[in-house]
Amino acid sequence: GKHWGYGKDDGPSIWHQNFPVAEGDRQSPIDIMPQQASHDPNLGPIVLNYDHCTSLNICNNGHSVVVEFDDTDDRSVILGGPLDNPYRLKQFHFHWGGKGCHGSEHTVEGNSYASELHLVHWNAVKYRSFGEAASAPDGLAVLGIFLETGDDHRWLHTITDALYMVKYKASVTDFKGFNPKCLLPSSLHYWTYLGSLTTPPLHESVTWIVLKEPIAVSERQASFECSCSLGRKRIRGYAWKITSGPPSLSKAGKYAPPIN
Ligand SMILES: NS(=O)(=O)c1ccc(S(=O)(=O)NCc2cccs2)s1
Numbered sequence: 328g329k330h331w332g333y334g335k336d337d338g339p340s341i342w343h344q345n346f347p348v349a350e351g352d353r354q355s356p357i358d359i360m361p362q363q364a365s366h367d368p369n370l371g372p373i374v375l376n377y378d379h380c381t382s383l384n385i386c387n388n389g390h391s392v393v394v395e396f397d398d399t400d401d402r403s404v405i406l407g408g409p410l411d412n413p414y415r416l417k418q419f420h421f422h423w424g425g426k427g428c429h430g431s432e433h434t435v436e437g438n439s440y441a442s443e444l445h446l447v448h449w450n451a452v453k454y455r456s457f458g459e460a461a462s463a464p465d466g467l468a469v470l471g472i473f474l475e476t477g478d479d480h481r482w483l484h485t486i487t488d489a490l491y492m493v494k495y496k497a498s499v500t501d502f503k504g505f506n507p508k509c510l511l512p513s514s515l516h517y518w519t520y521l522g523s524l525t526t527p528p529l530h531e532s533v534t535w536i537v538l539k540e541p542i543a544v545s546e547r548q549a550s551f552e553c554s555c556s557l558g559r560k561r562i563r564g565y566a567w568k569i570t571s572g573p574p575s576l577s578k579a580g581k582y583a584p585p586i587n
């Protein structure tokens with residue numbers, strides 16, 4: 328596809344030249360203003376069925392480091408909350424900051440976090456492929472989790488250790504048996520709004536579900552810099568129709584420990 332990045336000549340301020348939807352009216356990320364979020368009593372808890380998780384590999388696509396999953400069936404899905412049906416887990420990736428600078432894409436009252444984790448899911452009930460879902464208004468559901476610096480995160484090590492294997496662009500390495508449930512905070516209270524992919528092709532196909540509670544990672548883990556491009560994030564649009572819902576009731580009542 329068309330080249331893009333975070334530099335002066337290929338960064339967010341010129342993405343609209345190759346991706347005109349950048350000027351659309353449901354572009355992400357946004358600055359979340361909790362007081363302006365309206366509580367929607369019809370919104371139930373989100374449920375994450377990641378127990379029989381099917382991670383495959385970890386790769387660096389030059390923009391981010393991505394852990395990919397086998398999405399050929401409904402073993403790993405997100406449901407509930409604002410979603411009308413289960414959405415299949417396809418991949419997760421991070422938006423890291425540089426040394427000490429804050430890399431989160433969404434902000435809360437103008438404040439950014441050290442990093443942001445995105446778990447990307449697609450609507451396999453309505454669409455036949457990820458690519459088809461990714462350009463449909465109800466095609467994707469991305470769960471956003473903020474990372475803040477604090478204690479060392481016990482399970483993030485497995486990812487940051489693997490990241491060193493894929494430090495240079497277009498490298499892939501095996502990454503089986505990782506259950507992303509170990510990356511979740513204790514509370515699943517969330518904000519949700521209709522938005523877009525935060526990088527090209529910027530499709531307006533994402534139902535965003537952003538958790539209010541961040542997870543803690545150590546300074547070293549948060550400032551991981553892979554060779555993928557880092558740099559200014561794009562703050563777009565205004566949060567509207569943001570609603571929040573109660574925490575989820577995980578089916579097993581507790582989180583299965585990740586298998587490694
Ligand atoms: N930061 S984010 O979660 O909003 C994502 C940005 C891009 C994502 S993708 O991996 O789904 N690729 C999107 C596509 C490429 C080609 C056709 S669709 S997810």
Ligand SMILES: [Zn+2]
Nearest residue numbers: 420422445525
């Ligand atoms: Zn992302």
